[in-house]
Amino acid sequence: MMITKTEKLLLRIGANLHFAVAVGHLACLFFLEYAFRAYGIEDVMMQLCGGHVSMLYAFTVMLAVGFAIAGLYALSAAGDIRRLPLLRLVIWLVVVVYFLRAVIGAYAVCVDFSWLQFNSSLVPAIIACCYLPGLKR
Numbered sequence: 001m002m003i004t005k006t007e008k009l010l011l012r013i014g015a016n017l018h019f020a021v022a023v024g025h026l027a028c029l030f031f032l033e034y035a036f037r038a039y040g041i042e043d044v045m046m047q048l049c050g051g052h053v054s055m056l057y058a059f060t061v062m063l064a065v066g067f068a069i070a071g072l073y074a075l076s077a078a079g080d081i082r083r084l085p086l087l088r089l090v091i092w093l094v095v096v097v098y099f100l101r102a103v104i105g106a107y108a109v110c111v112d113f114s115w116l117q118f119n120s121s122l123v124p125a126i127i128a129c130c131y132l133p134g135l136k137r
Contacts, residue, residue, distance in 0.1 A: 003077075003078070003079070003133050003134075003136055004133075007078075007133030007136070008078045008079065008080075008133075010129070010130045010131075010132070010133050011074045011075070011077050011078035011130060011131065011133055011134055012074070012075070012078055012080070013130050014071075014074045014126075014127050014130030014131045015071040015072070015074035015075045015078070016071070017071075017123065017126065017127050017130065018067045018068065018070045018071030018074065018127065019067070019068060019071045021067045021123070022063075022064040022065070022067035022068040022071065023064075025060050025061075025063050025064040025067065026060075026061070026064045028060060029057060029060055029061070032056055032057065032060060036056075038116065039116065039120075045059075070090070070094055072084065073087060073090045073091060073094070073134075074091075074094075074130070074131060074134060077091055077131075077133070077134030078134070087134075088134075088135070091131055091134035091135055092135065094127070094128070094131050095128050095131050095132060095135065098124040098125070098127050098128035098131070099124075099125070099128045101121070101124040102121050102122075102124045102125035102128060104121075105117060105118075105120055105121025105122075105124065106121050108121070109121055
């Protein structure tokens with residue numbers, strides 16, 4: 001099934017948002033403790049990494065790589081690059097995970113509003129919507 005120009009545009013926007021999130025994570029490497037503190041996850045991240053600060057940096061880089069790969073899958077679904085393996089499955093996973101993140105974030109915003117939490121919930125919702133046309137391909 002062919003996708004329309006509008007659907008291609010949405011997929012490209014989703015890809016660019018993912019690339020921006022990846023770059024943002026890499027930029028956070030220079031002030032990682034402050035970023036974790038801003039999101040209120042400093043203690044959780046330290047527990048996850050067993051107190052090894054270097055693991056926090058490795059985890060952040062891995063997240064950035066994952067976001068960049070997700071962006072490539074959107075470009076693949078748009079037909080801008082060659083078809084990547086498991087394209088439909090990955091697009092489905094992105095849509096489901098981001099919609100869940102948006103719903104959980106919306107609940108958190110209703111319980112205890114902050115602009116940071118609001119934006120952190122809005123962006124995944126936008127990305128999920130941008131990836132929906134990829135399910136047609």
